[in-house]
Amino acid sequence: xxxxxxxxxxxxxxxxxxxxxxxxxxxxxxxxxxxxxxxxxxxxxxxxxxxxxxxxxxxxxxxxxxxxxxxxxxxxxxxxxxxxxxxxxxxxxxxxxxxxxxxxxxxxxxxxxxxxxxxxxxxxxxxxxxxxxxxxxxxxxxxxxxxxxxxxxxxxxxxxxxxxxxxxxxxxxxxxxxxxxxxxxxxxxxxxxxxxxxxxxxxxxxxxxxxxxxxxxxxxxxxxxxxxxxxxxxxxxx
Numbered sequence: 001x002x003x004x005x006x007x008x009x010x011x012x013x014x015x016x017x018x019x020x021x022x023x024x025x026x027x028x029x030x031x032x033x034x035x036x037x038x039x040x041x042x043x044x045x046x047x048x049x050x051x052x053x054x055x056x057x058x059x060x061x062x063x064x065x066x067x068x069x070x071x072x073x074x075x076x077x078x079x080x081x082x083x084x085x086x087x088x089x090x091x092x093x094x095x096x097x098x099x100x101x102x103x104x105x106x107x108x109x110x111x112x113x114x115x116x117x118x119x120x121x122x123x124x125x126x127x128x129x130x131x132x133x134x135x136x137x138x139x140x141x142x143x144x145x146x147x148x149x150x151x152x153x154x155x156x157x158x159x160x161x162x163x164x165x166x167x168x169x170x171x172x173x174x175x176x177x178x179x180x181x182x183x184x185x186x187x188x189x190x191x192x193x194x195x196x197x198x199x200x201x202x203x204x205x206x207x208x209x210x211x212x213x214x215x216x217x218x219x220x221x222x223x224x225x226x227x228x229x230x231x232x233x234x235x236x237x238x
Contacts, residue, residue, distance in 0.1 A: 042232055073087075091114050152180035154178045176202075
């Protein structure tokens, strides 16, 4: 069960965070293109208890790799992270990932990114980690960050929306809504707290993710909320 990784010299991008980019029908791989030579650049605006932060996120598709005799598709980011995908009858799935400081990890079960068809309402689940619940405080004025898994329930809510972002105006976008809750003892003078994550993402046909917004809230007055917005600023094909 060996996955042959692409050459790391192909990764010439800059990363900030961890999986959406004319009409090609309603098959969802058209809304999550994986062919070699695509590049996306995003602006990310994160608001935490410490205030706003602006970052850049760049990602590119690499040549396909081979896994157990099958072709898998690869996306890479500038810090050397790779994410591996496969198109299955159920839809586009993630099958594994790797990072510079950790070896390749293949998931026990492929994780659905988008279902096979966007023509009918569809729902699925995935696990995401909180990314905006942080602040600088005691002890010793250190960064306190809540990073916990949240089981998200996703649903396609629309297939014909128009979205304007710095990279352009995109029509016939699929809108995916997500919501998840959990309750954890997270320490950091917070203790037991209820956490809720709500997200909305728009995917354009032939391009992928063009915009995503996310809000993370808790029942704690210490770290009550954080927000995240991602917008596409550039998209190119080699």
